[in-house]
Amino acid sequence: MALLELDELTRRFGGLVAVDHVSMRVEEGEVRAVIGPNGAGKSTLFNLITGVLKPTQGSVRFAGESVTGLPTPRICQRGIARTFQLTALFPQMTARENVRLASQAREAGRWQFWSGAAVFASAGCRADLALERLGLTAIAERPAGLLSHGDQRLLEVAMALAQEPRLLLLDEPTQGLSVEETAQAVETLAGLLAESGMTVLLVEHDMEVVFRLAHRITVLHRGAVIADGPPEAVRQDAEVQKAYLGGFA
Amino acid sequence: MLALAPLVFPTYGMTLLTEALILGVFAMSLDLTVGYTRLISFGHAAAYGFGAYACGWLLLHTPLPMVAAIPLAALLAGVVAIGVAWVCTQATGVSFSMLTLAFAQLLYAVAYKWTSVTGGSDGLAGIPRRPGPLGLHVFVSRNGFYYLVLIVLFGAFLFCRALVRSPFGAVLRGIRDNEAKTLALGYNTRGYKIAVVALSYGLGALAGALYAPFAGFANTELLFWLLSGQVLIMVIVGGAGTLIGPILGAVFFLTVEHQLSNYTEAWGLFFGLIFIAFVIFAPEGIWGLIRARFVRRSAVEPEFRRGVARAR
Numbered sequence: 001m002a003l004l005e006l007d008e009l010t011r012r013f014g015g016l017v018a019v020d021h022v023s024m025r026v027e028e029g030e031v032r033a034v035i036g037p038n039g040a041g042k043s044t045l046f047n048l049i050t051g052v053l054k055p056t057q058g059s060v061r062f063a064g065e066s067v068t069g070l071p072t073p074r075i076c077q078r079g080i081a082r083t084f085q086l087t088a089l090f091p092q093m094t095a096r097e098n099v100r101l102a103s104q105a106r107e108a109g110r111w112q113f114w115s116g117a118a119v120f121a122s123a124g125c126r127a128d129l130a131l132e133r134l135g136l137t138a139i140a141e142r143p144a145g146l147l148s149h150g151d152q153r154l155l156e157v158a159m160a161l162a163q164e165p166r167l168l169l170l171d172e173p174t175q176g177l178s179v180e181e182t183a184q185a186v187e188t189l190a191g192l193l194a195e196s197g198m199t200v201l202l203v204e205h206d207m208e209v210v211f212r213l214a215h216r217i218t219v220l221h222r223g224a225v226i227a228d229g230p231p232e233a234v235r236q237d238a239e240v241q242k243a244y245l246g247g248f249a
Numbered sequence: 250m251l252a253l254a255p256l257v258f259p260t261y262g263m264t265l266l267t268e269a270l271i272l273g274v275f276a277m278s279l280d281l282t283v284g285y286t287r288l289i290s291f292g293h294a295a296a297y298g299f300g301a302y303a304c305g306w307l308l309l310h311t312p313l314p315m316v317a318a319i320p321l322a323a324l325l326a327g328v329v330a331i332g333v334a335w336v337c338t339q340a341t342g343v344s345f346s347m348l349t350l351a352f353a354q355l356l357y358a359v360a361y362k363w364t365s366v367t368g369g370s371d372g373l374a375g376i377p378r379r380p381g382p383l384g385l386h387v388f389v390s391r392n393g394f395y396y397l398v399l400i401v402l403f404g405a406f407l408f409c410r411a412l413v414r415s416p417f418g419a420v421l422r423g424i425r426d427n428e429a430k431t432l433a434l435g436y437n438t439r440g441y442k443i444a445v446v447a448l449s450y451g452l453g454a455l456a457g458a459l460y461a462p463f464a465g466f467a468n469t470e471l472l473f474w475l476l477s478g479q480v481l482i483m484v485i486v487g488g489a490g491t492l493i494g495p496i497l498g499a500v501f502f503l504t505v506e507h508q509l510s511n512y513t514e515a516w517g518l519f520f521g522l523i524f525i526a527f528v529i530f531a532p533e534g535i536w537g538l539i540r541a542r543f544v545r546r547s548a549v550e551p552e553f554r555r556g557v558a559r560a561r
Contacts, residue, residue: 076435090426113417
């Protein structure tokens with residue numbers, strides 16, 4: 001059974017069709033990349049899946065149940081974690097506090113308003129694990145706002161991981177990174193994904209990153225799916241080349 | 250140290266200090282929303298006035314003792330505040346502030362017109378400090394009442410401190426720093442905001458409920474927007490997001506008001522200048538200054554925080 005199913009998902013902003021009848025099935029354990037030029041509707045797609053935007057038409061099913069139109073926290077609580085295209089952190093908290101707050105969202109005691117030693121211990125334990133997996137242990141006690149941009153991007157992934165999601169949405173994880181930082185981040189991510197077998201939906205501009213990480217690629221152009229298949233097939237697709245890849249392949 | 254105050258201060262000083270500590274509870278309650286959640290309420294007088302009227306009415310029209318009427322009034326305000334918070338948190342930023350102000354003004358108008366219950370423009374007068382059973386009459390005298398206020402302040406402080414250090418408090422700081430992210434992590438941020446606003450109003454009403462038997466009256470001034478502005482100033486001058494700061498801010502405000510008004514009617518003008526100086530030169534407030542002076546580690550922190558704020 002597919003973990004995530006999008007059926008004829010559509011979102012209009014006035015006259016603009018940002019996402020145009022997109023249907024897609026992401027299988028359990030799959031790393032799926034969504035690529036497309038600027039304005040192709042990739043981020044809007046993420047916002048539709050996580051309920052930040054309501055679809056004009058169509059439906060989103062997660063783990064066999066419809067989540068269309070549910071509020072964001074309810075959808076995320078079912079096991080979806082996301083990172084943002086523009087780094088979204090709590091800059092005044094330490095790296096560890098950031099991850100712990102993310103992990104706390106999966107605790108039954110997250111509403112507890114008296115001493116939460118047990119909640120903090122359990123959430124902190126998962127936070128430490130996530131920090132370690134992304135090689136951030138050394139900077140765990142530093143305020144997130146003072147970390148390098150590369151570490152901030154990884155910290156956001158650590159926050160998502162600490163939630164132990166069934167589906168991880170990564171919105172341009174290497175956005176704004178230097179060539180070396182990108183290479184390093186991709187290796188970290190590749191190792192992580194291979195090890196965890198997590199289901200991932202990845203939006204990315206950098207083709208090298210996509211071909212390194214993805215099992216399957218969906219190409220969006222002006223909100224609509226124009227190609228869908230394994231990396232090699234997509235690379236050779238004539239329409240994709242015309243729309244997007246240019247001289248790359 | 251504060252417990253020994255009655256031995257040192259003259260009677261008038263004790264009255265002033267008692268009022269300052271009541272305002273301390275009031276300012277601290279506002280710090281939960283302003284300092285810890287960055288929800289700027291501009292109608293916090295609604296909580297204070299509601300608490301004062303409710304407690305005053307209970308003491309005038311029921312046989313309840315003071316120690317029962319005060320928490321009951323606060324509880325009542327907290328429950329009513331859930332509805333108010335539900336409406337106000339529909340909006341964010343300035344719109345939130347305006348909605349809280351609107352509710353306070355609404356309550357002001359009600360208190361002014363509903364003469365049969367509130368006494369209209371005269372307010373409620375002659376509110377007794379009714380002693381309870383079990384020797385609770387000790388709180389009736391001037392110094393006894395001071396100790397009652399001190400106990401409430403201390404209890405409220407411990408409650409707030411536990412709250413901001415709890416998992417709930419961690420989510421509040423998340424909302425303060427980045428609400429969209431907190432939402433995406435799976436937190437029902439609206440629910441947390443409603444809860445903290447209701448708690449803040451409840452505690453603010455607790456302060457108002459202390460004021461009614463303290464002063465012996467409750468009038469519409471306690472609901473007026475001027476008080477909402479003043480308590481916001483106490484929080485900022487004392488140091489938002491520190492709990493202790495707003496208490497110091499309240500004491501400072503009342504002391505300065507008292508001293509300046511000996512010399513000039515336009516004391517508000519001078520206090521305005523002090524306020525401006527704090528915002529520009531000491532945005533961390535009085536408590537921030539004290540910590541910077543005595544605690545080395547925290548001295549770095551504000552500088553860092555400003556750095557982060559600039560970087561953003």
